[in-house]
Amino acid sequence: MAKTDVLSLAILGMLAEQPLHGYQIRKRLGGSLGPFRALSYGSLYPCLKRMVASGLIAADDSDVADATRPGGSKRSRIAYGLTDAGKDRLAAELASSGASAWEDDTFDVRFALFGKTDSATRLRILEGRRTRLSERLEEVAEGLARMRDRHDAYTAELQRHGLERVEREVEWLDKLIENERSATRGTDNHTASAGDNN
Amino acid sequence: MAKTDVLSLAILGMLAEQPLHGYQIRKRLGGSLGPFRALSYGSLYPCLKRMVASGLIAADDSDVADATRPGGSKRSRIAYGLTDAGKDRLAAELASSGASAWEDDTFDVRFALFGKTDSATRLRILEGRRTRLSERLEEVAEGLARMRDRHDAYTAELQRHGLERVEREVEWLDKLIENERSATRGTDNHTASAGDNN
């Protein structure tokens, strides 16, 4: 089974809602998912091509054709939609909560797809991420102790700020985990709300 | 004049304090600078090689030789130090405050080297960074308004958290800018302290 990279996963998730063409995909990736603020076409189109080749998505060229000319070939505007294989792959990825799900690169995308992820997996990923960040916290604190004297004021401040940032993300995760747990305790809701943060 | 990439700049900055060998450089990069938490040797050593080739640093192999065997060739342990050209290059880079200085990739390293940067340049970079983040804030808010309805609870929460993170960094910068300004007003201190953050 070929690996699904983050970009492909994000695309699969997006196309699960509705077929889209490349240009739209790019804009939405920039808008909602974390790590793709301005993904270039030089990345996107080859990726779509690969996904078509591996049968995860299908290209539909008929989009505008009938809207204007009867027999028209307008070129441009290729809508991509999930195939059955694509749906299966997405489902399989969403059910997994392995190591990579809580790494920096992947976590944001997995989180963005929580609406399609079942409650138990959501919780596992949030907890995995929390553990990951705790480890990071320890590492940094350790390194900070070891280099105490080598730091000038600015390096120390940078370190302190980095630490604070991670601590805040841990707090954020704690809230989400708490939310997730109480939602599960009450109803075993499949699509629990993530709101209620001040 | 060849471009100095972030990694080279970080190395130049580190070697300005004292000669180090590759292994040490790697650990310190992970410890103090932001974007290099675990730089691989596969990146580091080729970079050092390039820097030697372009005359910015010099390799000194005599390190351990006299410590143990008189005529000994111990191999291993190559200490790198700045050449005059390297010092010049570092000085030139530190004096610059162009576009790239406040981008995500570069800012942390530039900040870590503030101890060697003059007050006016520090201020320009901090302000540049602040402006950059403000722009980002606007972009995100804009995109958020445009997609309002397409967001499920989790995507919205991810967006909100991202926004909050950027807002906090702006607050952090505001404090630093304030510090920097008052330090300049008082004494025109070249190596002002960055402390005083709760």
Next chain:
DNA sequence: GTTAGCATGTAAGGAGTTACATGATTTT
């Protein structure tokens, strides 16, 4: 009718990782 935005793609190249390959030194 021309500018701005929509839409698709390719080629070259940058910046990094992983996996491999090797060997010295220190600690247990």
Next chain:
DNA sequence: AAAATCATGTAACTCCTTACATGCTAAC
């Protein structure tokens, strides 16, 4: 004497960007 850590390096590969190349469509 074995294990951990120090130390240096290369080759293949991944993922992404920039710059280029093309053409349609809507608005002013």
